[in-house]
Amino acid sequence: MSEREETAVSFDVVVVGNGSLGLSLGVVLARRGVRVAVLGQPHRPGAASSAAGAMIGTFGEVTETLLASEYGRTKLNWAYQASKLWPEWLDSLSPDTDGGELLTADGTVVMLNSVGLPEIDTANYRAIRRALGEYGEHFEDVDPEEIDWLDPEPTARPLQAMFLPNEHAVNATELLIRLDQAFTAAGGTYLPHEAATVTRDGDRVTGVTLSDGTALVADQVVLAAGAATQTVLDTLPDQAAVIPRLISGYGVSALVDTVDGTTAKSVIRTPNRAFACGLHVVPRGAGQVYVGATNVISPDPRSTALVSDVLFLMDCGVRQVRRNLGRSPFRKLQVGNRPVALDGMPLLGETGVVGLWMMTGTYRDGLTLSPLLAREMATQLLGGTPGIDLNLFAPVRRPIQPFSRADIVNTTVTHMMATGYETNWMLPAELPLTIEHYLRLAYTRIADEFDPEFTPPPELLAASRIHLSIAQSLRDYYAAGRAVAAV
Template sequence: MLNVSAEVVVVGNGAIGSSIAFELQRRGHRVVLVGERARPFAASTAAGAMLGCFGEVTTSLLASESGRAKLATDYRARAEWPEWDHDLGVASADEQSLHVARGTVVLLNSMGTAAVDSGNFQTIEEALREYGEPYESVDPEQLDWLAPDELARALRGLYIPAEHAVDSHRLLGKLEAAFLRNGGRLVDTAAAGLEVQGDRVVGVRLVNEERLTGDQVVVAAGARSLALLDAVGEIRRRIPPLVSGYGVSALLEVDGGALPTSVMRTPNRAFACGIHCVPRGEGVLYVGGTNVLTQVPRRYATVRDLQFLLECAVDQLSAELPRSGVRAVQVGNRPVPADGFPLIGSLGIEGLWLATGTYRDGLHQSPLIAKFIAAAVEGAPWEPGPLTTFTPVRGPLSSGEREEIVESTVLQALASGYEQRWRVTPEWPVRIETQLRREYTKAVETLHPSFTPPPEFVARMDEGLRGKLADYYAAWS
């Protein structure tokens, strides 16, 4: 039996959990951080760690107030990183900057569709202007390193000088070192559930049946967070259910060692974040761009998804990449809520907090979320802002009108075909579009009279997911 008690137990040692633990520990709290050091299912270990908010903008995101609040959260989080990078350097005794890429180039190429790619590219530019964010148009043919296949030529480009990237592995290492140097304690195992007495949390039960006691508990275990809430089952039913946004990335040793200096990426498309690459230094290039919703987090990549990723990287980024060595294949599981928006704040049980559901933005938002949760634990006031929109016990937040969501699902499904270079005669895309629109409309109309999940959920609506959504919607009907 572990004889460990703490003021705060933080469950989950990815970027968000580790950041919360470090922030609380350096404020003078006695903190225990729970999680397997290997992080077998974490999103952070496979992340490109792009500190971008405008590069992630889509027409769907800006179609709702909740989506605009999410963009505002990303914008505020980006401003936290210079100080966070410095503070982690001092606290970890490793003052080398975490940054590995300076600026982001967003590429509009010929591999998607006008409705999705051109629409999102235009919306990115509109959001940049709305926020007064510096950017410039660039000619992709004048960019060093970029060498796509001739059939995937980039047509336009935007350079966003303030959207950088960090090395996610070094970030996690620094967070751990900073936490320990400040007196924190690590427990290298997974949590199995919570200990609740009456209306307050009193600790955490581990998978080995040992227990940790704590005055406060923060659950930040990514895609597996809600599985730990059986002790508060009725509350859990009123939280948007989580699924895993499973993604594959690769670290490539580039032949000759030449790397881009900036992030290079396409706009989000086909339910994913667009193909992208991030220089990691010493001839190593990160490539990513996949996202598949699964109800159970995945440990390993499928051959199909790895093949798709590498083919997209070769076609759209550099035809020279086939000569590169594959140093590592990485798998991450993003926590994706049923309405697409974060789950941050109190669960209505004394001392119990949740910090998950950040989808593709968790690492980017982690400094801001850490300070938000630390203030909440201390009972300190937090000024009204975008994060307060995303309290976890809530009815479904809207990501747009039902017809708009169905239409977005159809268009992104078609875009995935073009990105995979499907060969169909001209009349078939119209026929497929008609059938998909009919299928998706029926799926959402038979699910609930008014609540509609985001396009990723509509496109992957199997019986298990339908049951989870129906239970959640019933709790708010």
């Protein structure tokens, strides 16, 4: 045994990542008596959790595409189960209260306005209503003119709206503080460092080495660092080659002090839109709101906001929600990086190295799913049988592709066109049809060049034209997947 191994700190489980998923898993494990360490810098640079609107929403996120595949319906069902766990989860994180003070919104208003494309906005609005009906979940149609605090410009006025009384939002900053406190109170060890490498002995994990050189010994290591997970996974090239690579769904959000000191009572949002979450304004206490809408695929996590994305975000908020937001001061601009796997699906479960697990790739659903995934992953780590089928999203897998190439290309083209309409472009009426035609030809050619069978999700197909590194990662992943399948 080497001197480093003799002096190494030992745990049962090391969780790499201190966002909502990693910390939630740490809390559950610590409460079950496991010697567990959670790693991560306290200020969580670029993490999705820190910049999130933290809408605890199941149905507000529903899209027509989500309902059209087994994988999408599985994610919807998981989100529904998770939503039922949140009241008890918040209560458990708040020793002196029931956790209700962490809620910042009383329900959610989903509005269908005149800004987007009917193929996306109207279709997704109808999909939300359909899913609510299927689950027997209560909602109310409301008159858009009677929505409290809503004051859009006339050309962006809502056509329809519904109120979802059971879809709330939490204060993400305070939630992470409570998770920190609950983890240490349960006996967990928090280490304010990043993991530099995963260590292994043959086909079995042995621990991690921290960025300061400290060695941690553990029989189980869970990679749950969001978009930053890929850097750690790359220290095991054989695993990185056969697991869908993680890239970033970079987003910008803004905390705004309203000029008139008022705030919305409920979340006000649109259905999900082109390659992104819908525009959403979330109350954050007296005289303050959170504004979010952006999702831009990036090869690597970003730490700063682009001017173009800030302009787009605030133009949407001002035009579509409340005109006087344009005269309101910024409190803070935030940047977050959602973890997006190359096939768009979560990475949940054990890798090809015994004892090395992944809990990431959840895209926009990580915070919402955190109580459920923490419970089920903890059960599996401890040798039990989870109540949900995590194997559906096992990290080592053939690329998941729920739809045909033609369907994916059509969706990509529609969403690309929608980005133009959302930015209020002014074109002759016939020109969009020409643009759409040539986009379809271009994306079909790009998809055909990637692989004869596999096609990336629409947002990645679009991003691969801009980012050559994403295109190369897709080609490498498809080739590796075929090599594994041939063995």
